[in-house]
Amino acid sequence: MQMNSPTSIQTGRCQCGDIKYSFDVNKLISAHNCHCKDCQRSTGSGKATIIFVAKKNITIEGVLKFYEVKGSSGSHVRRGFCENCGSGVISYAKEIPHIYYIKAGTLEDSSWLKIDSNFFTDSAHDWNRPDNSIKSYKGNPSMISNIKTLFKSF
Numbered sequence: 215m216q217m218n219s220p221t222s223i224q225t226g227r228c229q230c231g232d233i234k235y236s237f238d239v240n241k242l243i244s245a246h247n248c249h250c251k252d253c254q255r256s257t258g259s260g261k262a263t264i265i266f267v268a269k270k271n272i273t274i275e276g277v278l279k280f281y282e283v284k285g286s287s288g289s290h291v292r293r294g295f296c297e298n299c300g301s302g303v304i305s306y307a308k309e310i311p312h313i314y315y316i317k318a319g320t321l322e323d324s325s326w327l328k329i330d331s332n333f334f335t336d337s338a339h340d341w342n343r344p345d346n347s348i349k350s351y352k353g354n355p356s357m358i359s360n361i362k363t364l365f366k367s368f
Contacts, residue, residue: 222238222239222240223236223237223238223239224236224237224238224239224321224322224323224326225321225322226303226316226320226321226322227303227320227322228276228295228296228298228299228301228303228320229296229299229300229301230296230298230299230301232276232296232297232298232299233274233275233276233277233278233296233301233303234274234275234276235272235273235274235275235303235304235316235320236272236273237267237271237272237273237316238271239326241267241268241271242265242266242267243266243267243268243313244265244266244330244331245263245264245265245266245318245327245328245329245330246263246264246266246329246330246331246332246333247261247262247263247264247329247331247332247333247344247345248261248262248263248264248332248333248334249261249332249333249334249335249337249338249339249342249344250285250287250333250334250337251334251337252283252285252291253334254337254339256283256293256302257302257317259342260338260339260341260342261332261338261342261344262315262317263317263318263319263327263329264305264315264316264317264318265315265316265318265321265327266313266314266315267313267314267316268312268313268314269306269311269312269313269314270312272304272314272316274304276296277297278294278295278296278297278303278304279294279295279296279297280292280293280294280295281293281295282308285307287353287354289307289308289309289310290307290308290309291305291306291307291308292305292306292307292308292311293305294306301320302317302320303316303317303320304316304317305317329345329348330348330349331348331349331350331351331355332344332345332348332349332350332351333351333353333354333355334351334352334353334354335350335351335352336352336353
């Protein structure tokens, strides 16, 4: 993960400010564009840009409301949003609850963020094509990639 940030603590929030969070970018695991149909539906766009951070490395102020769906790969995705304004802020897979997926659009400053890969490129739309200059997966990344992510979270 590369970054161009002068500060290691990054912050974000929902639209109304009821939910706020912070994390140290040095603890960041990775960042991805997910083009699965579930992410498209939940964001109302062609993809979700998500940042993987271990739950223990993020501080959240406010109470998120969660909605659970069975994701495109079969895992149970819990999507956390602000009950007041409806902004999606954080998600996680119920099967690996110690890794949070922060919605990159909720960052106060995302200029430092560099995306590592694209997921579910087979369901990407022509009007929102994946960036071919980074690693791409037709579906969910392989078990080896998932194991590496898990190890980085401890």
